[in-house]
Amino acid sequence: MKQLARELQVNLGERSYPIRIGRDLGNDISGFITALTKEGRQGAVLIDDHFLNSQPEFSQQIISGIPHLIIPSGEGSKSVEQLTRGWNFLTASKIDRSGFLIAVGGGVVGDLAGFVAASYLRGVSFYQVPTTLLSMVDSSVGGKTGINLEAGKNLIGSFHQPDCVWADLDLLNSLPAREFSAGMAEVVKYGMLADRGLFEQLLDSSVALCPSSPALPELIHRCCSIKAKIVQADEREMSGLQGGRALLNLGHTFGHAIEKVAGYGTYLHGEAVAIGLVCAFRLSQFLGKCTKHSESDILNLLTSYNLPCLLKEPVKLADLNLAMYADKKVKRGVLRFVVMEEIGDAYCIEGVQSDLVDRVWTSVGAIA
Ligand SMILES: NC(=O)c1ccc[n+]([C@@H]2O[C@H](COP(=O)([O-])OP(=O)(O)OC[C@H]3O[C@@H](n4cnc5c(N)ncnc54)[C@H](O)[C@@H]3O)[C@@H](O)[C@H]2O)c1
Known part of the structure; x- marks a missing residue:
């Protein structure tokens, strides 16, 4: 049963956004996506491979009717290769400047998708659905996005705040x-x-x-x-x-x-x-x-x-x-x-x- 237990606001002027914390938030999120789509805005999802397999029901609820790209699980995906894949996927999905991107996964997918959204067409809207505890308490909030280079972690990136974060604690049930x-x-x-x-x-x-x-x-x-x-x-x-x-x-x-x-x-x-x-x-x-x-x-x-x-x-x-x-x-x-x-x-x-x-x-x- 849906329980929106807590909500808080990150106050950054025009870049302000809510963090919605609860359980069974799938309907909330899919309803939100439907509302955006009805406004004529085209959206897309980047979703973690392991998460998709671990929580197929929730995943289907989010990705049905919206193009999605599966990101291989693991730190290796914060790469130029996956970044390029992300950009090409948004182009193929006909995302224009009014479009939006949703990250479903832990800090890896959040950081990657955030940077895809920050850099594509000089920035499109971005939403976070964190699926690990680390990403719920840390990486999904604050707008740091980016990828790694061989020379080091997070060397490429930018600040790009999400427009909303949903922390659905039920998603943690399958987390190792x-x-x-x-x-x-x-x-x-x-x-x-x-x-x-x-x-x-x-x-x-x-x-x-x-x-x-x-x-x-x-x-x-x-x-x-x-x-x-x-x-x-x-x-x-x-x-x-x-x-x-x-x-x-x-x-x-x-x-x-x-x-x-x-x-x-x-x-x-x-x-x-x-x-x-x-x-x-x-x-x-x-x-x-x-x-x-x-x-x-x-x-x-x-x-x-x-x-x-x-x-x-x-x-x-x-x-x-x-x-x-x-x-x-x-x-x-x-x-x-x-x-x-x-x-x-x-x-x-x-x-x-x-x-x-x-x-x-x-x-x-x-x-x-
Ligand atoms: N942007 C920031 O401010 C910030 C802050 C801290 C960390 N980070 C970054 O976050 C990354 C680490 O994030 P992480 O710890 O979430 O790791 P992660 O994204 O790699 O996820 C950890 C593992 O759990 C799996 N997984 C995720 N959710 C699952 C679920 N609900 N059920 C089953 N499996 C699931 C993933 O496939 C992966 O194997 C690092 O790249 C780090 O640099 C960013």
């Missing part, structure tokens, strides 16, 4: 448990960066959350609210050391380096972020901050979602440091970290002594 856990790493990140109450709520709950948990809609709402607030204040990540959008990278400076050095695919993004969150907490403590919570709180919370707190295989400290400096977030050769005054209160810092960073890396299993 490991992917759900990876999304929980981002949820924990939100608590650590801006919402101590959220962090403590997660810590206090005796059972780990799952797709059917009644608490999940509220939790997703809370994460999206934090992201919306940050994006509203700094849509294009221009805030520099004041933080702004860069705060969303808590745990990611370390996490991206882990993903790169271990080889993409060894860790899910959320798994690398989990280790990165441990690193960010330890760095904060080495800087004399974060005294109100013990490290075991974070370790226990991450472990309760089967998330790693240590590197699976030791990797070289020097390689991790090299990867950190190669990150596209590094400005003028200066490495910036997101650390916490206390849990729930993050800030950006530059000029951290390298021996502190080395101590952090060693503590999660890096070797000389």
